[in-house]
Amino acid sequence: MSSLDAPDYLGHLRSDSARFREVLSTCAPDAQVPGCPAWRAADLLWHLTEVHHFWGWVIANRPASPRDGYAEPERPGSYDELLAAFDTHHAAFVDALAAADPADKAWSWSSEQTVGFTFRRQAHEALIHRVDAEQAAGAPTPLDPALAADGVHECLDIMYGGCPEWGEFSPLPHYLRIDVTDTGDRIWVQLGQFHGTDPDGIDHHEDDIHVVADPGVEADAVIEGTAEQLDLRLWRRGDGDAIHLHGDLAIVDHFRRAIHEPIE
Secondary structure (H helix, E strand, O other): OOOOOHHHHHHHHHHHHHHHHHHHHOOOOOOEOOOOOOOEHHHHHHHHHHHHHHHHHHHHOOOOOHHHOOOOOOOOOOHHHHHHHHHHHHHHHHHHHHOOOOOOEOOOOOOOOEHHHHHHHHHHHHHHHHHHHHHHHOOOOOOOHHHHHHHHHHHHHHHHOOOOOOEEEEEEEEEEEEEEOOOOOEEEEEEEEEEEEOOOOOEEEEEEEEEEOOOOOOOOEEEEEOHHHHHHHHOOOOOOOOOEEEEOHHHHHHHHHHOOOOOO
16 A cells, blocks of 8 residues: 655644644643553643654754754643643644655654655654544544554554564564455555564564565455554554454464554
Protein backbone atom coordinates (compact mmCIF):
# COMPACT_ATOMS: atom_id res chain seq x y z
CA MET A 1 0.00 0.00 0.00
CA SER A 2 1.13 3.55 -0.62
CA SER A 3 1.58 6.25 1.99
CA LEU A 4 -0.26 9.55 1.99
CA ASP A 5 1.29 12.69 0.53
CA ALA A 6 3.07 15.16 2.82
CA PRO A 7 0.31 17.82 2.48
CA ASP A 8 -2.26 15.20 3.54
CA TYR A 9 -0.20 14.26 6.59
CA LEU A 10 0.19 17.92 7.48
CA GLY A 11 -3.54 18.50 7.09
CA HIS A 12 -4.32 15.59 9.41
CA LEU A 13 -1.70 16.77 11.88
CA ARG A 14 -3.35 20.18 12.00
CA SER A 15 -6.94 18.93 12.26
CA ASP A 16 -6.30 16.16 14.80
CA SER A 17 -4.20 18.50 16.93
CA ALA A 18 -7.01 21.06 16.81
CA ARG A 19 -9.51 18.42 17.93
CA PHE A 20 -7.08 17.29 20.67
CA ARG A 21 -6.86 20.86 21.95
CA GLU A 22 -10.61 21.45 21.67
CA VAL A 23 -11.45 18.36 23.71
CA LEU A 24 -8.85 18.97 26.39
CA SER A 25 -9.81 22.62 26.79
CA THR A 26 -13.03 21.51 28.50
CA CYS A 27 -11.85 18.21 29.99
CA ALA A 28 -11.16 17.85 33.70
CA PRO A 29 -7.36 18.08 34.11
CA ASP A 30 -7.36 15.00 36.35
CA ALA A 31 -9.47 12.83 34.03
CA GLN A 32 -7.78 9.46 33.50
CA VAL A 33 -6.54 8.58 30.01
CA PRO A 34 -7.75 5.00 29.34
CA GLY A 35 -5.06 4.22 26.76
CA CYS A 36 -2.30 5.41 29.10
CA PRO A 37 -3.64 4.64 32.61
CA ALA A 38 -0.75 6.35 34.40
CA TRP A 39 -1.65 9.66 32.72
CA ARG A 40 -4.26 12.26 33.52
CA ALA A 41 -5.56 14.73 30.95
CA ALA A 42 -2.99 17.31 32.02
CA ASP A 43 -0.18 14.75 31.47
CA LEU A 44 -1.52 13.93 28.02
CA LEU A 45 -1.66 17.62 27.12
CA TRP A 46 1.92 18.14 28.26
CA HIS A 47 3.11 15.00 26.46
CA LEU A 48 1.97 16.17 23.02
CA THR A 49 3.25 19.67 23.80
CA GLU A 50 6.70 18.20 24.50
CA VAL A 51 6.50 16.07 21.35
CA HIS A 52 5.72 19.08 19.17
CA HIS A 53 8.42 21.15 20.86
CA PHE A 54 10.98 18.38 20.24
CA TRP A 55 10.13 17.71 16.59
CA GLY A 56 9.77 21.42 15.91
CA TRP A 57 13.38 21.80 17.05
CA VAL A 58 14.46 18.85 14.89
CA ILE A 59 12.88 20.29 11.76
CA ALA A 60 13.94 23.89 12.39
CA ASN A 61 17.55 22.79 13.06
CA ARG A 62 17.78 20.00 10.48
CA PRO A 63 19.89 17.96 10.02
CA ALA A 64 21.32 18.51 13.53
CA SER A 65 20.85 15.80 16.12
CA PRO A 66 19.03 16.61 19.37
CA ARG A 67 22.34 15.81 21.06
CA ASP A 68 23.67 18.99 19.46
CA GLY A 69 21.75 21.49 21.53
CA TYR A 70 18.13 20.52 22.17
CA ALA A 71 16.83 21.65 25.57
CA GLU A 72 13.61 20.29 27.04
CA PRO A 73 10.92 22.83 27.92
CA GLU A 74 9.81 23.36 31.51
CA ARG A 75 6.31 22.16 32.33
CA PRO A 76 3.96 25.01 33.29
CA GLY A 77 2.17 24.91 36.61
CA SER A 78 -1.46 25.54 35.66
CA TYR A 79 -3.78 23.89 33.15
CA ASP A 80 -4.39 27.19 31.34
CA GLU A 81 -0.64 27.62 31.00
CA LEU A 82 -0.38 24.08 29.62
CA LEU A 83 -2.97 24.93 26.96
CA ALA A 84 -1.09 28.11 26.07
CA ALA A 85 2.21 26.19 25.83
CA PHE A 86 0.58 23.67 23.52
CA ASP A 87 -0.68 26.46 21.28
CA THR A 88 2.79 28.01 21.07
CA HIS A 89 4.79 24.86 20.40
CA HIS A 90 2.23 23.29 18.07
CA ALA A 91 2.12 26.44 15.91
CA ALA A 92 5.91 26.61 15.70
CA PHE A 93 6.10 22.92 14.80
CA VAL A 94 3.53 22.91 11.99
CA ASP A 95 4.95 26.15 10.58
CA ALA A 96 8.41 24.55 10.45
CA LEU A 97 7.01 21.44 8.75
CA ALA A 98 4.99 23.46 6.23
CA ALA A 99 8.15 25.31 5.19
CA ALA A 100 10.26 22.13 4.87
CA ASP A 101 10.81 19.82 1.90
CA PRO A 102 9.89 16.23 2.87
CA ALA A 103 13.04 15.09 1.06
CA ASP A 104 15.32 17.25 3.21
CA LYS A 105 17.73 15.40 5.45
CA ALA A 106 16.63 15.50 9.10
CA TRP A 107 17.41 13.52 12.23
CA SER A 108 15.03 10.80 13.39
CA TRP A 109 15.26 7.72 15.59
CA SER A 110 14.41 5.66 12.49
CA SER A 111 16.61 4.54 9.62
CA GLU A 112 14.69 7.09 7.51
CA GLN A 113 16.58 10.35 8.07
CA THR A 114 14.30 12.78 6.25
CA VAL A 115 11.65 15.38 7.04
CA GLY A 116 9.17 13.00 5.41
CA PHE A 117 9.50 10.66 8.39
CA THR A 118 8.30 13.42 10.71
CA PHE A 119 5.34 14.30 8.48
CA ARG A 120 4.06 10.75 8.69
CA ARG A 121 5.02 9.81 12.25
CA GLN A 122 3.62 12.97 13.78
CA ALA A 123 0.35 12.77 11.85
CA HIS A 124 -0.20 9.40 13.52
CA GLU A 125 1.04 10.65 16.89
CA ALA A 126 -1.55 13.43 16.78
CA LEU A 127 -4.27 11.01 15.68
CA ILE A 128 -3.71 8.53 18.50
CA HIS A 129 -3.44 11.23 21.15
CA ARG A 130 -6.59 12.85 19.78
CA VAL A 131 -8.23 9.50 20.48
CA ASP A 132 -6.70 9.55 23.98
CA ALA A 133 -8.17 13.00 24.62
CA GLU A 134 -11.59 11.96 23.35
CA GLN A 135 -11.59 8.80 25.44
CA ALA A 136 -10.59 10.77 28.54
CA ALA A 137 -13.45 13.19 27.91
CA GLY A 138 -15.96 10.55 26.76
CA ALA A 139 -16.37 12.27 23.37
CA PRO A 140 -15.20 9.88 20.61
CA THR A 141 -15.38 10.73 16.91
CA PRO A 142 -14.61 8.51 13.88
CA LEU A 143 -11.12 8.10 12.43
CA ASP A 144 -10.40 8.99 8.83
CA PRO A 145 -10.22 5.57 7.07
CA ALA A 146 -7.29 6.42 4.77
CA LEU A 147 -5.20 7.79 7.62
CA ALA A 148 -6.13 4.90 9.92
CA ALA A 149 -5.24 2.32 7.25
CA ASP A 150 -1.87 4.02 6.78
CA GLY A 151 -1.59 3.97 10.57
CA VAL A 152 -1.99 0.19 10.62
CA HIS A 153 0.87 -0.12 8.12
CA GLU A 154 3.04 2.42 9.96
CA CYS A 155 2.47 0.79 13.33
CA LEU A 156 3.39 -2.68 12.07
CA ASP A 157 6.25 -1.59 9.82
CA ILE A 158 7.91 1.11 11.93
CA MET A 159 6.76 0.81 15.52
CA TYR A 160 6.80 -2.99 15.77
CA GLY A 161 8.69 -4.16 12.70
CA GLY A 162 11.78 -1.95 12.87
CA CYS A 163 15.13 -3.62 13.55
CA PRO A 164 17.89 -1.80 15.50
CA GLU A 165 21.46 -1.89 14.21
CA TRP A 166 22.56 -4.17 17.04
CA GLY A 167 19.93 -6.84 16.25
CA GLU A 168 18.94 -9.20 13.46
CA PHE A 169 15.62 -10.48 12.14
CA SER A 170 15.57 -14.16 11.16
CA PRO A 171 12.51 -14.82 8.96
CA LEU A 172 10.31 -17.89 9.16
CA PRO A 173 8.30 -19.29 6.21
CA HIS A 174 5.02 -18.10 7.70
CA TYR A 175 2.87 -15.17 6.63
CA LEU A 176 -0.08 -13.33 8.10
CA ARG A 177 -2.21 -10.92 6.08
CA ILE A 178 -4.08 -7.92 7.45
CA ASP A 179 -7.20 -7.15 5.38
CA VAL A 180 -8.53 -3.62 5.87
CA THR A 181 -12.15 -4.11 4.90
CA ASP A 182 -13.25 -0.50 4.36
CA THR A 183 -10.26 0.68 2.28
CA GLY A 184 -9.35 -2.55 0.48
CA ASP A 185 -5.74 -2.43 1.67
CA ARG A 186 -3.85 -5.63 2.37
CA ILE A 187 -0.75 -5.68 4.56
CA TRP A 188 1.49 -8.73 4.58
CA VAL A 189 3.51 -9.64 7.66
CA GLN A 190 6.26 -12.25 7.78
CA LEU A 191 6.86 -13.96 11.09
CA GLY A 192 10.33 -14.47 12.47
CA GLN A 193 12.68 -14.19 15.41
CA PHE A 194 14.65 -11.22 16.65
CA HIS A 195 17.98 -11.69 18.37
CA GLY A 196 20.88 -9.50 19.39
CA THR A 197 22.71 -7.86 22.26
CA ASP A 198 21.71 -4.29 23.05
CA PRO A 199 24.15 -1.49 23.98
CA ASP A 200 23.60 -2.28 27.68
CA GLY A 201 24.81 -5.84 27.14
CA ILE A 202 21.37 -7.44 27.46
CA ASP A 203 20.69 -10.39 25.14
CA HIS A 204 17.37 -10.50 23.30
CA HIS A 205 15.65 -13.44 21.63
CA GLU A 206 11.96 -13.04 20.94
CA ASP A 207 9.17 -13.44 18.43
CA ASP A 208 9.18 -10.71 15.80
CA ILE A 209 7.50 -9.57 12.58
CA HIS A 210 8.41 -7.66 9.44
CA VAL A 211 6.06 -6.05 6.95
CA VAL A 212 6.82 -7.44 3.48
CA ALA A 213 5.55 -7.20 -0.08
CA ASP A 214 2.94 -9.73 -1.22
CA PRO A 215 4.96 -12.99 -1.18
CA GLY A 216 2.71 -14.65 -3.73
CA VAL A 217 1.74 -17.49 -1.40
CA GLU A 218 -1.34 -18.39 0.60
CA ALA A 219 -1.48 -16.61 3.95
CA ASP A 220 -1.21 -18.88 7.00
CA ALA A 221 -3.68 -16.61 8.79
CA VAL A 222 -5.75 -13.52 8.07
CA ILE A 223 -6.88 -10.73 10.38
CA GLU A 224 -9.63 -8.50 9.02
CA GLY A 225 -11.40 -5.41 10.24
CA THR A 226 -11.97 -1.77 9.39
CA ALA A 227 -9.07 0.65 9.41
CA GLU A 228 -10.34 2.24 12.61
CA GLN A 229 -10.82 -1.08 14.41
CA LEU A 230 -7.36 -2.32 13.46
CA ASP A 231 -5.49 0.92 14.16
CA LEU A 232 -7.09 1.40 17.55
CA ARG A 233 -6.49 -2.23 18.52
CA LEU A 234 -2.80 -2.10 17.56
CA TRP A 235 -2.41 1.01 19.72
CA ARG A 236 -4.46 -0.57 22.57
CA ARG A 237 -7.10 2.13 22.24
CA GLY A 238 -9.84 -0.31 21.17
CA ASP A 239 -10.98 -3.76 22.26
CA GLY A 240 -10.93 -5.30 18.78
CA ASP A 241 -14.13 -7.27 19.41
CA ALA A 242 -15.28 -6.72 15.81
CA ILE A 243 -11.99 -7.89 14.28
CA HIS A 244 -12.15 -11.34 12.65
CA LEU A 245 -9.43 -14.01 12.62
CA HIS A 246 -9.06 -16.80 10.05
CA GLY A 247 -6.57 -19.60 9.52
CA ASP A 248 -3.83 -21.01 11.73
CA LEU A 249 -4.34 -19.57 15.20
CA ALA A 250 -0.77 -20.51 16.17
CA ILE A 251 0.37 -17.97 13.58
CA VAL A 252 -1.97 -15.39 15.10
CA ASP A 253 -0.54 -16.17 18.55
CA HIS A 254 3.03 -15.59 17.26
CA PHE A 255 1.87 -12.26 15.83
CA ARG A 256 0.27 -11.30 19.13
CA ARG A 257 3.44 -12.13 21.06
CA ALA A 258 5.49 -9.98 18.68
CA ILE A 259 3.24 -6.96 19.30
CA HIS A 260 2.68 -7.67 22.97
CA GLU A 261 4.30 -4.49 24.32
CA PRO A 262 1.88 -1.54 24.12
CA ILE A 263 2.99 1.82 22.70
CA GLU A 264 2.25 5.14 24.36
